[in-house]
Amino acid sequence: xxxxxxxxxxxxxxxxxxxxxxxxxxxxxxxxxxxxxxxxxxxxxxxxxxxxxxxxxxxxxxxxxxxxxxxxxxxxxxxxxxxxxxxxxxxxxxxxxxxxxxxxxxxxxxxxxxxxxxxxxxxxxxxxxxxxxxxxxxxxxxxxxxxxxxxxxxxxxxxxxxxxxxxxxxxxxxxxxxxxxxxxxxxxxxxxxxxxxxxxxxxxxxxxxxxxxxxxxxxxxxxxxxxxxxxxxxxxxxxxxxxxxxxxxxxxxxxxxxxxxxxxxxxxxxxxxxxxxxxxxxxxxxxxxxxxxxxxxxxxxxxxxxxxxxxxxxxxxxxxxxxxxxxxxxxxxxxxxxxxxxxxxxxxxxxxxxxxxxxxxxxxxxxxxxxxxxxxxxxxxxxxxxxxxxxxxxxxxxxxxxxxxxxxxxxxxxxxxxxxxxxxxxxxxxxxxxxxxxxxxxxxxxxxxxxxxxxxxxxxxxxxxxx
Ligand code: URP
Ligand code: ZN
Ligand code: ZN
Ligand code: ZN
Numbered sequence: 001x002x003x004x005x006x007x008x009x010x011x012x013x014x015x016x017x018x019x020x021x022x023x024x025x026x027x028x029x030x031x032x033x034x035x036x037x038x039x040x041x042x043x044x045x046x047x048x049x050x051x052x053x054x055x056x057x058x059x060x061x062x063x064x065x066x067x068x069x070x071x072x073x074x075x076x077x078x079x080x081x082x083x084x085x086x087x088x089x090x091x092x093x094x095x096x097x098x099x100x101x102x103x104x105x106x107x108x109x110x111x112x113x114x115x116x117x118x119x120x121x122x123x124x125x126x127x128x129x130x131x132x133x134x135x136x137x138x139x140x141x142x143x144x145x146x147x148x149x150x151x152x153x154x155x156x157x158x159x160x161x162x163x164x165x166x167x168x169x170x171x172x173x174x175x176x177x178x179x180x181x182x183x184x185x186x187x188x189x190x191x192x193x194x195x196x197x198x199x200x201x202x203x204x205x206x207x208x209x210x211x212x213x214x215x216x217x218x219x220x221x222x223x224x225x226x227x228x229x230x231x232x233x234x235x236x237x238x239x240x241x242x243x244x245x246x247x248x249x250x251x252x253x254x255x256x257x258x259x260x261x262x263x264x265x266x267x268x269x270x271x272x273x274x275x276x277x278x279x280x281x282x283x284x285x286x287x288x289x290x291x292x293x294x295x296x297x298x299x300x301x302x303x304x305x306x307x308x309x310x311x312x313x314x315x316x317x318x319x320x321x322x323x324x325x326x327x328x329x330x331x332x333x334x335x336x337x338x339x340x341x342x343x344x345x346x347x348x349x350x351x352x353x354x355x356x357x358x359x360x361x362x363x364x365x366x367x368x369x370x371x372x373x374x375x376x377x378x379x380x381x382x383x384x385x386x387x388x389x390x391x392x393x394x395x396x397x398x399x400x401x402x403x404x405x406x407x408x409x410x411x412x413x414x415x416x417x418x419x420x421x422x423x424x425x426x427x428x429x430x431x432x433x434x435x436x437x438x439x440x441x442x443x444x445x446x447x448x449x450x451x452x453x454x455x456x457x458x459x460x461x462x463x464x465x466x467x
Contacts, residue, residue: 001025001047003439007034008052008400011366012059012389013375021057022046023396026438030392048441052400055433058370059389060094060125060397061352064377065244065268065319068098069118073333073342078324082122082452083417084348089124089442089450090415091349092432094397095378095387095458097128099156104135104164108143112152116457123455124448125437126397128381130154130187134164136171141178151459153382154185156244159226160193160294169233176237183462185380186234187242190226190251191218191295200339211288214338215281215296223295224250231258231265240264240466242380245321247273247295249305256314264466266380268317269306271354272297272345272422280422289331290420292341293321307363310372317380318355318372322348324418346418350409353428356401360429382461396439403430415448 003023010019010031020039022030032038043049068084070077079087081098088096100115102108108131119127129152133140136157144155157172158165167175172188179186199217203209208216227243231254234241246252246267258265272293277300280291291297309315323344325331334341347354352373359369378388386395406429407413411421435443442450 002045003048003050003396004042004046005050005052005057005398005400008055008057010057010390011370013367013371016366021390021398023436023439026396028390028392028394028396031390050400050434056401056403057390058399058401059374059387060399060435060437061092061373062095062377062383062388063088063093063319063322063348063351064097064317064381065321066096066098066348067321067323067344070099070101070323072323072344073340075325075330075333075342077344078326078330079322079417080122081119081127082124084322085124085127085455086448086450087349087415089435089437090448092352092399092401092435093348094125094435094437095127095383096125096348097130097381099132100129100152101132102134102140108133108140108147112147119457121453124442124450124452125455126458127455128383128458128460130156132156132165133167133175136167136175141174144175144178144184145182148182148184148462153183153460153462154187154242155179156187156189158189158193159230160189160191160196162193162197166193169229172230173233173237176234176239180237180239185240185242185463187244188230189245190223190230190243192222192226195222204337204339209336209338211286211292211334211338211341212278212282214292214341215278218294218296220248220250220298223248224254227251227254231263234265235263240463242266242268244268245270245295246315247298247302249302252305252309252314256309259314266317266465267309267315268319269310269315270319270321271347271351274303274306274358275354275426276422277303286335289334289341290327290422291345292331292334292338292343293323293345294343310364311368316372317377318351319377320347320351322346324416326419328419345422346416347422349414349416350423353431354423356403356430357428379464382464383458384464396436398436399432400434401430402433405431405433407431
């Protein structure tokens with residue numbers, strides 16, 4: 001079946017142009033200038049015509065960092081792969097890369113199989129996996145090669161969470177050396193967890209138990225120190241490095257220095273660090289728990305450095321780190337002890353609109369919006385040009401985006417399986433009107449018309465920023 005999208009303004013990371021988009025089955029087959037003879041010739045053969053007059057036609061969002069039903073602190077992230085990918089579709093995101101987890105003492109294979117089982121047959125949109133490596137040893141290093149061959153070509157390591165996900169510098173170096181050889185990309189949670197645990201213990205002993213102390217003990221200096229150390233280890237290993245969820249201005253400085261040296265070091269930030277702050281963490285009546293994530297929210301002064309870095313490419317990707325826990329029953333676990341609040345914020349549904357608002361506010365250009373949210377994550381994680389752009393041969397993951405459909409974000413109307421919104425009451429300027437995933441309409445006229453299991457696992461190539 002052929003679908004024609006007419007009269008819209010196509011926006012990619014590279015171009016803005018009035019063009020019609022022809023889709024055949026699951027793929028984009030051609031683009032042609034609106035009103036051209038070529039575009040006019042497509043109409044008679046099209047089984048479905050979508051009118052995009054007044055709308056942007058953009059690639060579906062690629063969210064390179066989500067945690068559906070992730071186990072954390074004795075509970076599970078509240079979105080399943082089914083509910084979370086549906087919410088992603090509502091928000092104009094058509095690909096997620098989630099994190100499979102290796103438990104200490106288990107193999108990567110066991111972890112990956114478990115995550116495949118959770119996601120298979122229930123996703124609304126396409127998905128891939130990174131692998132969280134919690135236990136670096138010889139057999140695991142060999143397994144990394146196998147996973148790269150299966151399209152799981154990126155590995156997250158933690159300098160934080162001692163006793164859970166934490167790797168020491170020696171283990172990190174070994175994993176980086178392996179990645180340098182097999183083309184894998186090391187993703188780093190860069191916070192000095194050993195030092196943070198000391199400060200947590202001291203804070204709790206001093207009676208500082210409220211959520212806001214989560215932000216105070218996870219010092220910006222301990223993020224920038226870990227970022228610096230990760231960069232040096234990557235240099236020694238001659239491996240590329242991708243630093244996840246960067247929140248501190250001081251950490252951005254380390255990334256900028258690495259960039260200036262020409263190193264293959266890349267940084268990601270998330271909407272929560274751009275739009276929220278320690279003021280939210282300090283909300284009374286335990287409401288601050290809604291804003292507990294790691295790295296933590298920072299004082300609002302850090303935001304200018306993040307926006308600037310998004311313009312200079314010292315930060316190259318905005319993903320959500322979507323990891324929702326309900327306020328009631330989950331965040332509650334940390335009443336009286338902030339260190340027991342499950343870490344993570346919901347946001348997979350909000351990213352495209354918040355970043356479009358950033359376009360309206362003048363922080364970034366329209367093309368940069370698409371670059372940060374679609375094209376660069378696709379390239380970074382080996383999905384381009386199948387995902388992340390609109391071009392002949394690409395998957396027909398397409399959003400007809402209404403830049404004038406202003407609305408107020410609220411838990412009352414969102415589709416994520418969580419009882420609060422981190423952005424409750426915030427006005428944003430636009431929203432997706434129609435969303436296609438591999439040529440199938442999944443969101444249309446304010447309804448979800450997709451189906452669980454339409455989304456497929458996507459085997460990824462290695463990081464395309466190095467080719
Ligand atoms: O607080 C967060 N970010 N939770 C998810 C796990 C992680 O470290 O990304
Ligand atoms: Zn992390
Ligand atoms: Zn995360
Ligand atoms: Zn199928």
